[in-house]
Amino acid sequence: MSAQAPPPIPTRIAPIQTAVDILDSLPGGSVVLSKVEYLLNWSRAASLWPLTFGLACCAIEMMAAWAGRFDLDRMGVIPRATPRQADCMIVAGRCTIKMAPIVRRLWEQMPEPKYVISMGSCATCGGPFYYDNYSILKGIDQVVPVDVYVPGCPPRPEALIEGLLKLQEKIKAEPFLRRAVPA
């Protein structure tokens, strides 16, 4: 068998090349027409900064999602410790009735538009164990509106990433400029 020539090394990464080809074919070269709403939603979805509300076991898996192997930073998801800088809130772990007013207050402190991800069974519905318990809130959707539920006890980091991707889908499909602000 004769040795085959190696494939040519691409000078640009394929999606960038496609974008450059589209730009070159336009008159003027660098003007793209788009909807304002689409652009706003695209940029909002690509830089979700969550407030990390780590309560229990799920918080450890949430930390693992930001560590080396799963690396949530590559998706523009950067943890914030203050609600004022956050776009969404990841409530990870079981929420007690004593903690519920604090979850609500931090949600109120977040600027609009804001989203909530409920991570783990306990935050979603009181969990696989705490259904007959006097101290755990049976789901944080009793105090804050939840956008995405991530099931699992605790969910793997991949599941949290999937949850964030679902939230990105939701944000991209939103009529951002004409939406009603929730009470």
Place this chain on the structure above:
Amino acid sequence: MALRTEELMLNMGPQHPSTHGVLRLVVTLDGENIVDVVPDIGYLHSSVEKMMEYRTYLQNVALADRGMDYLTALANEEGYLLAVERVGRIEVPPRARYLRTIMLELQRLSSHLVWLGTWGIDLGATTVFLYCFRERERILDLFEQATGGRLHHVYFRPGGVYEDLPDGWTDRVLAFCDEFLGRVDEYHELLTGNPIFLARVQGVGVLPRDRAIAMGACGPVARASGVDFDVRKAFPYEAYGELAFDVPVFQEGDCFARYRVRMEEMRQSVRIIQQAIAKLPDGEIRSKVQVNVKLPRGEAYARTESPRGDLGVYLVSEGEDAPYRVKIRAPSFSNLFALTEMMRGWKVADVIAILGSVDIVLSDVDR
């Protein structure tokens, strides 16, 4: 006219990136100096002790994973099942005892890695977190292959363990152990080669030996204050009596001593794992498979050395298939109150360094 000053109440938590959970500290400050610290706990109270009374002995194994200290699920199972086995006089076959020992020490490594990584973040050294979680993921892979779970395993059963090891697992653990010893030295150089880190932890938050004993401090916190006590040595359980290991003890009682105790414990854990794998006997992994465990009337107290300290479980049985009463002596709880002793007199910037060095888990404190 004399300048009038007054004390400032600073509320830290419960939602704070450095409280390692949902701890609220009410700090009274005089200028920058800490006058008093009052911890407010209960933000993660999940009433595990009460719930255990309404679940069977087998169901409680899964509850012990989650309701108690969530970083050390297997150590909780061990404490609970040791009490169950003592009440029921259930024998554990030798292979199961060694398997449990290997798992417990791997759990200690993964727990100490979370502590080191998060403490590094608290002190501004974010790289340590990434390094520690890199190794921790490998431990979790090993756990996943053997037990099926990353964080909550439900692997131990009354009278043994649930499943035998998969093929080649011990070789993978030994390969990991060899690599990990070098990694511990790497973390050590990364942190102790940093003068900022040393300035923030050396001589800070001193807990004298007599106060450590008076406040009931246990585990690495007590051993850093010169208390030479380890349940694994004093009351050996599982296979610890047959394995050689050292208990690191330091006299200084500051944050740096607590750091060095845990770093040395990681090296000793690797030593225990290597010996246990070399001695791992063949045979049964579970003495008697029971779908419904019923214990005779009686009571027992089991002491184990969890990564955070002296974990005790007191169990009373009335002859039913569920316990009559379970009392958990949580190591983080007593260490949390030793924390108030450590903090008095230091600056407000040291709160984070001292809090991180104690390594509390609020799920363990509140239960």
